[in-house]
Amino acid sequence: MAAVGEAGDSAPGSSAPGHGGPRSAGTRRAILQAARAAFGAHGYDQTTIRAVAAAAGIDASMVMRYFGSKAGLFTAAVAGDLVIPDLRDVPAARRGEALTWSLVSRWEDTAHDDALIMLLRTAVNSEAVAVQLQAVLSRQVFEVVAALGAVNAGERAGYIQAQLLGLALCRYILRLEPLASLATADVVSAVAPSVQRYLDDA
């Protein structure tokens, strides 16, 4: 395996993410920052690993070592802050509301809204990004649900994703009315009991 800092040529697929030698949190952050700027300015198709690497001041092979593929880099860059709260700290009957609030309030913020739109638009059009999105959602939604100890955590997480991504799709991307114009608190009160059902029902 190449050592960190080696300036070899780009070799897509040469190493899976999570392998290939020591990492640095600073390098990872620098890559993600350059990637967010590049994907934001040029979109997924027009952005290259090489351009992101150049902007971050490192070699393209390093980007591959940290993120595995362009789809992996893209998803980490735009979905990185979809952090779900630990629901074990929330009273059982309020968990649907806490989960719904945490995502909706994030999406109401324009900067995150933009990232979400780019993520879903690209995932709908790129199977590689859809696969990466699944990995992110699985890590974030599934793990939070599984930590509650419920049976069928995978299915519950799947239904919760369908409910909340559907809300994001209709309210923020397709901007279907009247849903797009309703107050945030009203949307959360309407949708949270469905999320709670997916957490609770047998």
Add this chain to the structure above:
Amino acid sequence: MAAVGEAGDSAPGSSAPGHGGPRSAGTRRAILQAARAAFGAHGYDQTTIRAVAAAAGIDASMVMRYFGSKAGLFTAAVAGDLVIPDLRDVPAARRGEALTWSLVSRWEDTAHDDALIMLLRTAVNSEAVAVQLQAVLSRQVFEVVAALGAVNAGERAGYIQAQLLGLALCRYILRLEPLASLATADVVSAVAPSVQRYLDDA
């Protein structure tokens, strides 16, 4: 206004759909059939009104008269058979299930699944198509909900769309697991009570 059958040149925006003289159901069907084939083969961006008109054996101005715009033609062609059952014929407590079944069972059919994927993919990337999709959903979901006489039919329809389009997005387009592999009946039993809630709750 031009008479039906007149062979004028293409004049985008020359008349809103619903105006411009008599129509024929046969001409409409022929245009939709040609449009489905063209959009299916070449996608939204690469398909022209002129090519659809040529395939249907009529002038492009006729296509505009029937459908108003390329976005309107596309949405009518791919969403045309998203027919929702009249829920007034269904016992009140079974309506969520009936509505969920009618859409899911349609999407499980590969041909409809393809149309749905094309519709959502294109709507996510084209504001004009998103606007047309809203018109179709409004006509189909909203009218069925409004016919039940509930208050806030628009909001109820909006939440139902978010739930069911989210399911379509995650199960059929992003193909997120385990949701994509669950049995149809299990998916309907899990999601229908949420749809029922959006129909019933104050």
